[in-house]
Every structure is written in C-alpha cells, then in structure tokens.
Amino acid sequence: MGKLYERLKLDYRFREGFNSCINCGTCTAICPAAEFYKYDPRLIVNTVQSQDDDEIEKLLKSDTIWYCGECMSCMTRCPRKNAPGLIVMALRNLSIEMGYYMESEKGRQQYVLTKDLCGSILKYGYCVYPRTFKYETHKEAGKVWKWEEEHLDDVYERLHANLDKNGPGAIRKIPKEDLDDVKRIFDVSGGTSRMQQVEEDGLEKAGELGLTEEEYSEKVNTECKIDHFNH
Amino acid sequence: MIYEGKKKIWSDYQKDIPDDHYFYVRSCIRQTFFPASEAAFLEITRNRLGKDVFETEHHTTCGGIAYHCDTIPQETSMTIIARQFALMHKYGYENFVCSCVTSFGLYCETLEAWREFPELKEKIAENLLKSCGLEFAVPKVLIHSSDLIYKYRNPIAALAKFKLVNKKTGKPLRVVEHIGCHYSKMFPSKGVGGAEYPYVLIGMIEAWGGEIIDYPERRHCCGFGFRQYFVQANRGYSLANTNKKFESMEPYNPDMIITNCPGCSYFMDKWQYVIAEMNHKTYGEDGHGIPVFTYEEVAGLVMGYDPWDLGLQTHLVGPEPVLDKIGIPYDSDAKYKGVNGKNIGKPEEVDCIK
Ligand code: SF4
Ligand code: SF4
Numbered sequence: 001m002g003k004l005y006e007r008l009k010l011d012y013r014f015r016e017g018f019n020s021c022i023n024c025g026t027c028t029a030i031c032p033a034a035e036f037y038k039y040d041p042r043l044i045v046n047t048v049q050s051q052d053d054d055e056i057e058k059l060l061k062s063d064t065i066w067y068c069g070e071c072m073s074c075m076t077r078c079p080r081k082n083a084p085g086l087i088v089m090a091l092r093n094l095s096i097e098m099g100y101y102m103e104s105e106k107g108r109q110q111y112v113l114t115k116d117l118c119g120s121i122l123k124y125g126y127c128v129y130p131r132t133f134k135y136e137t138h139k140e141a142g143k144v145w146k147w148e149e150e151h152l153d154d155v156y157e158r159l160h161a162n163l164d165k166n167g168p169g170a171i172r173k174i175p176k177e178d179l180d181d182v183k184r185i186f187d188v189s190g191g192t193s194r195m196q197q198v199e200e201d202g203l204e205k206a207g208e209l210g211l212t213e214e215e216y217s218e219k220v221n222t223e224c225k226i227d228h229f230n231h
Numbered sequence: 232m233i234y235e236g237k238k239k240i241w242s243d244y245q246k247d248i249p250d251d252h253y254f255y256v257r258s259c260i261r262q263t264f265f266p267a268s269e270a271a272f273l274e275i276t277r278n279r280l281g282k283d284v285f286e287t288e289h290h291t292t293c294g295g296i297a298y299h300c301d302t303i304p305q306e307t308s309m310t311i312i313a314r315q316f317a318l319m320h321k322y323g324y325e326n327f328v329c330s331c332v333t334s335f336g337l338y339c340e341t342l343e344a345w346r347e348f349p350e351l352k353e354k355i356a357e358n359l360l361k362s363c364g365l366e367f368a369v370p371k372v373l374i375h376s377s378d379l380i381y382k383y384r385n386p387i388a389a390l391a392k393f394k395l396v397n398k399k400t401g402k403p404l405r406v407v408e409h410i411g412c413h414y415s416k417m418f419p420s421k422g423v424g425g426a427e428y429p430y431v432l433i434g435m436i437e438a439w440g441g442e443i444i445d446y447p448e449r450r451h452c453c454g455f456g457f458r459q460y461f462v463q464a465n466r467g468y469s470l471a472n473t474n475k476k477f478e479s480m481e482p483y484n485p486d487m488i489i490t491n492c493p494g495c496s497y498f499m500d501k502w503q504y505v506i507a508e509m510n511h512k513t514y515g516e517d518g519h520g521i522p523v524f525t526y527e528e529v530a531g532l533v534m535g536y537d538p539w540d541l542g543l544q545t546h547l548v549g550p551e552p553v554l555d556k557i558g559i560p561y562d563s564d565a566k567y568k569g570v571n572g573k574n575i576g577k578p579e580e581v582d583c584i585k
Contacts, residue, residue, distance in 0.1 A: 006439070012303075012305060012344050012348055013305060014349055015348075016343075016344060019510060031467075032451065032452045032454065032456070032472045033250035033456070033459075033468070035471075035472075035475075036467070036468045036471050037468070040521060042450065042457075046237075048261075050499075051275045052458050066458065067454065069454070069455065069456025069458075069459045069468065070299045070456070070474075071412040071413075071414055071416070071451060071452040071455075071456065072336070072412055072416050072417045072452075073412055075416060075417050076416040076417070076419065076426045080427060082346055083417075084284065089301065089305075093299040093301065093304065093305075094303070106465075108303065108411050109458065109462045109464070110301065111464070112462065113300045113301075113302050113336065113458055113461055113462065114302040117296060117297040117300055117302050117303075118297055118302055121291075121297055122294055124261070125292060126259045126261045126262075126291070126292045126581060127259040127260075127294065127295065127297055128259040128260055128296065128380070129259075129263065130263050132264065132566065137417075137463065139500065140501045140505045141394045141501055141547075142501060142504050142547040142581065143578040143579040143580075143581055144544075144546070144547055144578040145545075146578065146579070147567070147577060147579070148545060150576070151576065153573040154355065154569040154570070154573065154575045155545070155569070156266060157569065157570050158539075158568070158570050159266045159267040159270070159542045159545070160266060160267055160270035160540075161262065161266035161267075161270075165505070166288070167288055168287060169285040169286075169288075170257060170262035170266035170287045170430070171262050171263060171266060171568070173326060174265070174290050174291055174354040175288060175289060178290075178291055179291075180287050181362060181363045182291055182314075184362035184363065184412060185310045185311055185314065185358065185359075185362045185363065186303075186307060187362070188310070188361050188362045189304060189306040189307040189358050189362075190306055190307075191303045191304060192302055192305040193305035194302070194303065194307075195302075198287065198302075210379045212431060219462045219559055220462075221462055221464065221465050222464050223268035223464055224464045228398075
C-alpha cells in the first residue's frame with residue numbers, strides 16, 4: 001500500500017465514497033462527463049483500488065480528475081455504494097496538496113476558480129454576486145443580463161431585492177462582523193492557506209512564462225490546447 | 232411489476248416536513264438571478280399562508296459552489312455550514328430551510344459525515360468556537376424550500392386564481408420537471424420521492440392542474456458541472472448536457488419547464504438562447520423557446536401575481552406563450568419598467584429566439 005493511497009484514506013469523502021469496485025461500469029454509463037470528455041469514472045475507481053502509488057500519481061497529475069462535474073449521479077447508481085464523484089473530490093484535494101495539479105491544463109484552472117470564488121466569499125459573503133458577474137465574460141446570459149447589468153440597482157429594486165443595503169433580503173450587504181467570521185473560518189480550517197498556496201503556485205508559473213497576473217488568468221481561463229473531448 | 236413495487240415504496244415514503252417555524256437561508260444563485268422568486272417564497276409562506284419563516288441578515292453563502300469547484304477544503308465548507316446552523320440555534324429555531332439545491336445537498340452531506348465520523352464533528356465544533364465564538368448545533372429538520380411549497384401545494388391550489396390548463400383546449404399544460412442532481416441523487420431518503428421518483432415538483436404540478444411529461448433524459452444533469460461552467464474553456468460541457476436534454480424532450484412537446492434548483496433554471500433558460508444562436512434551433516412553437524420557471528414563479532403565477540412582479544422579464548426565453556395559454560393577463564408595456572413605472576430602457580432585441 002502506497003503513501004498516496006494512505007493520504008487518500010485520510011479524506012472523509014474518500015472514506016465515505018469508496019468501498020470496493022466490481023468494475024461494472026454503471027457509473028460510466030450514467031456519467032455526463034464521460035459523454036463529453038475522455039473520461040471514465042470506472043477506471044478512476046479501479047486505479048485507486050489497485051493502491052498502486054505510481055498509477056495514482058499519474059492520475060493526480062492528469063487532466064482526467066478535473067473532468068468530473070460533481071453532479072453525483074454516479075452515487076445513486078453504484079451497486080457497491082461507491083461514489084466516484086466523492087473519490088474525485090478527494091483526488092483533486094490531494095492533487096492540490098501535492099502540487100501535482102500544476103502539471104495539467106485543467107488542474108491549473110484552479111488558479112482562477114480559487115481567486116474568483118474565494119475572493120467573492122471573503123469580500124461579499126456570496127459565491128456569486130451580481131456586480132461581478134459580467135455580461136462581457138458571460139455572453140450566454142444574453143442581452144437581458146446586459147440590460148440588468150446596466151440598470152442593476154433599478155432592476156433589483158423592481159425584483160424586491162435589497163442589493164447592497166442593510167437588513168435582510170436578497171443580495172443584501174452582509175455585515176462586516178459576519179464577513180470577519182468567515183475570514184476567521186478560512187484561517188482556522190485551511191481555507192486561507194489553500195488560497196495562498198494556489199495563488200503562489202499560479203504566480204510562479206506566470207513568472208516562468210513571463211506573463212503578468214492578468215495575462216496568466218486569461219490564459220488558464222480560456223486555454224484549451226489539449227484534445228480533452230470524447231468525439 | 233418490480234418497477235411498480237419500487238414506485239410504491241417511494242410513494243409511501245413521507246419526508247418529515249414540519250408545518251411551521253423555519254429558519255430561512257438564501258441561495259447565492261437564486262438571489263442573484265431570481266431574487267423575485269425568493270421574495271415570492273416569503274410572500275406566499277408568510278403573508279398568504281401565515282407561516283413563521285425567519286431570516287437574519289447575518290447568514291452568508293454556504294460556500295457550496297466554491298466547495299464543488301474544489302477551491303476550499305471540506306473543513307472550511309463544514310465550518311461555514313456549522314455557523315449557519317449555529318445562527319439558527321441562536322435565534323431559537325430548529326427547522327432549517329434553504330433556498331438552493333447545491334446547499335441542500337451539501338448540508339445533507341455534512342450532517343451525514345458528522346453522523347458517521349464523530350471526531351470530524353468535534354473538530355468542526357472546535358473550529359466554530361475558535362473562529363466565531365458560536366455554540367455548535369444541528370437542525371432537527373433540514374428541508375429545501377421547494378419541500379415547503381410541495382407541502383403547501385393544496386392550500387396554494389385552494390387560493391389559486393389560475394390553473395395550469397390551456398384555456399382554449401381545456402387540456403392540462405404539458406410540463407417538464409427538472410429536479411437538480413444534488414436534491415436527492417446523493418441521499419435519496421432526504422428528498423420527497425427519493426432519486427428515482429422525486430415527487431416534489433410533480434406534486435405541485437398535479438395539484439395546480441398540469442400534466443407531467445416523462446422523457447428519456449429526464450434525470451440527466453442540466454450540465455452545470457461547477458468548474459465546467461465557471462471556467463470559460465470548459466463551458467462546452469455545460470452547453471452539451473443541456474442540449475442533450477432538450478433534444479430528448481423535444482418530441483414530447485412540452486409547454487413549459489419547472490425547476491427545483493436555481494442553477495438548473497439559469498442553464499436551461501440561457502443555453503436555449505445559445506443553442507438558437509449556434510444551431511438556429513428553438514424547441515418551442517413558432518421560434519419560441521420552452522419557457523423555464525422556478526417553482527416559486529409557478530406558484531406565484533397560479534396565485535395571480537403579476538408576471539413582472541415575479542421577475543419573468545429577466546428570463547431569456549419569454550414566458551408569454553405560457554401566460555397566453557393559461558389566460559394570465561400581463562401588460563407588455565410594463566415588462567421592463569422599474570418601480571413605479573420608472574423608465575429604465577429595455578434589453579436589445581434578440582432575433583434567434585423568442
Ligand atoms: S458503478 Fe460502482 S462498482 Fe460499478 S464500476 Fe462504478 S464504482 Fe465500480
Ligand atoms: S459526479 Fe462526476 S463521475 Fe459521478 S456521474 Fe457526475 S460527472 Fe460523472
């Protein structure tokens with residue numbers, strides 16, 4: 001039994017999501033990611049089950065573990081009560097802890113995700129916040145969102161929201177004392193150190209490539225150089 | 232026979248949904264994209280049905296999207312959740328209702344992990360005390376806000392001004408229901424009807440006069456996929472999965488879609504526009520898309536609320552065909568007006584989909 005497998009066993013999601021796999025392929029049949037990407041959750045579970053550290057290391061360095069959409073459809077169906085989706089979450093966590101995620105295109109995307117989502121939580125108390133959800137980078141939200149963005153205060157007032165104001169209500173201003181609580185939660189639970197690590201890893205890579213922070217963000221957010229797709 | 236047996240087991244299964252006294256927490260996605268739906272939920276439960284649904288401004292995100300984009304450790308999301316539960320306790324409540332399916336799944340996962348691994352629960356209680364000085368508590372009952380609307384579906388029907396029936400033909404509207412993966416795929420017993428026969432939306436539609444459509448990809452994910460949407464390079468995943476669902480439901484001619492999860496509502500509405508732009512294909516009648524509604528919007532419509540008060544003007548796919556079929560009156564000139572008729576312009580025209 002290898003060191004990486006031992007590390008995986010420390011993750012509660014792994015303990016909850018991994019029993020024993022009979023390679024039936026049911027998870028792969030139901031998986032939305034398996035249809036779109038070169039992705040096979042059955043193979044992931046089987047690799048982990050082998051407890052072969054070399055194979056697990058390859059997996060942790062690959063794009064493969066980043067293809068899952070965490071829909072958890074597989075969890076309902078597995079006859080052995082495995083949850084490939086939870087196993088993937090444990091693999092991703094370990095991949096970040098080991099720094100292996102920097103070796104894959106999809107893994108490096110954690111830089112923008114971490115910056116945007118954790119930044120939004122700490123600044124506003126929300127994962128998604130209308131003033132930072134821009135039509136320019138979300139054209140699929142359509143011209144109606146463009147109009148909402150241009151008239152945000154009026155539109156949200158019409159929709160009975162309490163945008164950036166005190167007191168309860170939709171998209172209210174979350175009081176400073178509560179944001180301070182959340183910051184301290186990040187500090188004591190490993191959220192802050194995770195953010196710092198991902199930021200440092202990203203900036204180091206940006207430096208290697210001779211890119212500014214913005215250029216690097218743009219690159220990881222939009223780059224698709226590898227053929228990830230299941231044609 | 233086996234199918235019938237399984238269906239019966241789930242139809243006999245009743246989720247515990249107390250009648251009253253809830254601590255309410257909002258959803259990042261619902262309050263950003265469907266704030267009027269959350270307003271309708273509170274208006275209906277509090278003002279029309281007289282229930283006690285309490286909200287404090289001190290609650291925050293549950294961190295669910297960040298967690299499912301793998302940007303925060305499990306311990307971080309669990310401590311944020313412990314804080315939400317502690318606030319519930321502090322304000323004297325023990326029933327917890329959340330407005331988001333992602334949150335609901337994560338709250339279920341968290342409670343299950345705490346039950347299974349007591350040392351983890353202790354660690355989180357310690358984190359909570361250290362970071363927020365709050366006392367650790369767990370809810371007696373955890374539900375999703377649709378569970379409550381489901382529970383009140385008959386009282387809502389009794390107050391309804393409209394039915395989900397085509398006024399001209401007298402036939403029930405044909406409705407696609409989309410549950411949202413995290414409602415019951417992880418923990419089937421936590422959802423009304425489980426993962427195989429989720430009944431939460433069906434119950435509403437049947438009580439309000441509509442007819443549910445079964446179609447092959449009914450249980451397929453909407454395609455959100457968290458990192459598969461939030462990273463621009465991955466968005467094709469999300470679009471492709473929504474496209475698969477629409478191709479599958481098309482032959483069944485749905486009049487409308489009702490969703491449980493605000494994310495699904497967003498994607499099933501917006502991606503129809505992108506499919507129309509890219510493939511020149513629309514799935515409704517005469518160049519229209521299939522209108523997508525949250526369950527609060529549908530409840531509000533049958534109860535006679537103004538469609539623009541419910542926020543239907545912010546949908547990409549226009550709701551008008553459904554309003555016309557039911558016979559719900561609306562003022563087209565008021566669609567994009569602000570409070571007190573304030574002129575705030577309107578969106579640029581889109582010609583690929585109505
Ligand atoms: S469904 Fe379960 S047992 Fe079957 S291949 Fe997937 S993980 Fe293994
Ligand atoms: S959770 Fe991941 S592996 Fe499981 S069905 Fe969804 S996309 Fe596939």
